[in-house]
Amino acid sequence: MAVFCDLPEEVVTEILLRLPLESLIRFKCVKRSWYALISDPAFVAKHLRLHHCNNYNKVSSSPSLFVRYLRVNSLLRREIVQEFSILNLVNDDDNGENGRVNSVVENFELPVIPGGKSLRLVSQCDGIILLAHLEANIALLWNPAIREFKVLQNSCFPDGFVILGVGFGYDCRANDYKAVRIVSSVNPNDGNHSRAEVYTLGTDSWREIKLHIKVGFIPGDRREVYCKGAYYWWIQNHIRTNMILSFDMCDEEFHEITVPVNVEMAEGMPSTLAVWNDSLALFISPLQRGVSKLIDMWVMDDCFGGVKRFSWTKHLVIETPSGISIPVAFWSSDELLMAKTYWKSDQTGFHTEMLVSYNLHTQKVRNLPICGVLPGSAIAFSFVKSLISVKGGTNPLQRL
Template identity: 35%
Template sequence: MSKLRNLSSERLPHDVVIDILTRLPVKSLIRFRCVSKSWYSTITDPIFITKHLNLNKSSSSYNNHNGFLLYTDHKQLYTAACNDDPTLTLTEVCRFQIPFPVDMVDYCNGMFLIFGNCDTLIYLWNPSIQKFKMLTIAAGRNGYSLGLAYHCQNNDFKILKIVLNSIFCNNKGPRFDAKVYSLSTDLWRRIEFSVESIPNVGSILEIQYEPFLFFNGALHIMAYTWGENNTNNFILSFDVNDEIFREIRLPENYLDRFIFAYQAVHRLVVFKGSLALIVFGPPVFDYEDGDVLDKCDIWVMGQYGVVESWTKKTVGLKRMKNFFGCTESGQLLIIKPPGRMVSYDPESLYENNIGISSPNWMAYTTDLMESLVLLDHK
């Protein structure tokens, strides 16, 4: 401890001390708050917390593995490093105790958005420092969609909430309201829910009740509008910087090969660095395994926002129970009956049992970051 005090003495300039501290792991910084009042003030300062996070972000790309799997059971959050090849070998890095029953909603830059026991409460959780921030929301979880994003220009975490308008009736007025929460201000704000390329935003019929996909500085979700003769499916995007909603059009007739196409299952993912839509055929009932998904198409948007750049890959995937996402190399993370977790390579058709038993939630990330975010919040 005396050596630490010497480090903060006049022997080293203050900016050098700050530079050294920003390079230390979170566990060390939590302990070092006790060194002195000066260090406590420094480590809990929002500017220092942001600098430490940004340094971790820049260094995360130099890890010895290709990516990480995050997954939960009822009691713990697990982190496993994985080599992103067809064998997808896992090495557990750490695990965190979950102190109360939760449903994971989203993950971004080391932060988790979760539901707790009460439907009117959500939490931001930083497992690195085991700190929760409780946020109250007006409606139960069945009435809206949530997304977590990081605003790099302002070094701020944001939550987007789109909720059914309680006063919507007789197709008059907007069907949905939108609010944004900013961690830096600790406030919810109502924002205009309009889409430039759609003349009558009130005609939006439905929004997929799934977590948003954060990609390319925007949150994305599937949405559906009324057309003259039928419904129109599109991707609704929300730019985190200018807070404007936009429409990303889907390829025409992308559901043509599916019978009962209105029952097709849509999942937005990042596939090999591009925005992609994975479409699974309507669920088929099996007497032994219940509902299973068979057909699968992967539509990849080669140039972001350019509808002409959509390309299709048909995948011979059969008998799937659940889908959790993709690895960076494009392997699909799925559950097959009766609860076998596998990675599936759509190119080689290689299927690998990854030895995880029916997780409650799973996500893949290349940016595993520990941070001090929330340390300065009550």
């Protein structure tokens, strides 16, 4: 009787490609040829494409989100801690009729690095997550699935600048991953207040690039996102006008995008950028007594007849149930992760939230097993585990 190792190499490859990442990590230890195959960049890229497609289309895979939120650790007398989890939505037969979603939560802990407690989740692409500490000028690439991380060093602007915003994405032309950083001079006599640099993973180096826009403020936290080869920030320019700034990972060019009509006048209204069906989506949430009642969802079309242009279409208006606040992220075309606020203070003296799943078509709200979240602290991105190396190292993990 034939054994697995007697199968033709191309058959073994096809079988391994269909296995989950956790199995492949274990199978690296089986034999040297398997280690070489599973580590090969071509195999890694093909495995990612296959499982990303399955994840997006919900074929033999569960939609996943990488979620970061803040929680009060009552055991340590109100010390605020960050939690990082992968939230997997499991399709079930009762479709959540019991008011809950069948889901699996997988918790992760940050690598141990200086300033790690203050690292902010920024974005992810192909299973690689960018975290940053803007005040300490620290940027970190982290693949939690293979527990590998890399601190991005040797910035072009080490002193005399403050970091306004960072982003991360994939350059399909160069087949490489890039981080971009926007900084501002602390010297009031510097005529060019906003400058930018880009980091390329393949060369492990930063270089300055042109930025013709004066950036005043980038709020971050649900107001920035990576989508289809470009990174987007909701910003205020130097004259305090709301707009969206985009960065093309291939061309390494910045573009100014006006927000939908009348939205720029919505001072103080919560806004969220998200990815919906491979398009940039914008949520505007007018508040009534601290809670959003109606949420406008706008979708951007970024190309007309092959010419790079930007236009917005109002896709729908969501009338949220009581207690539902700002949208967090999509994890499928019709399921939206949102936060539900409990206005009753707990023993720590803080109002708290729980995460829920809201269906745009059925308008059903289903509870998720994450609660006790500090209001407004949840950030999430669609996520697929990958074998892509950030060309860094690993270390023992501890809770920060």
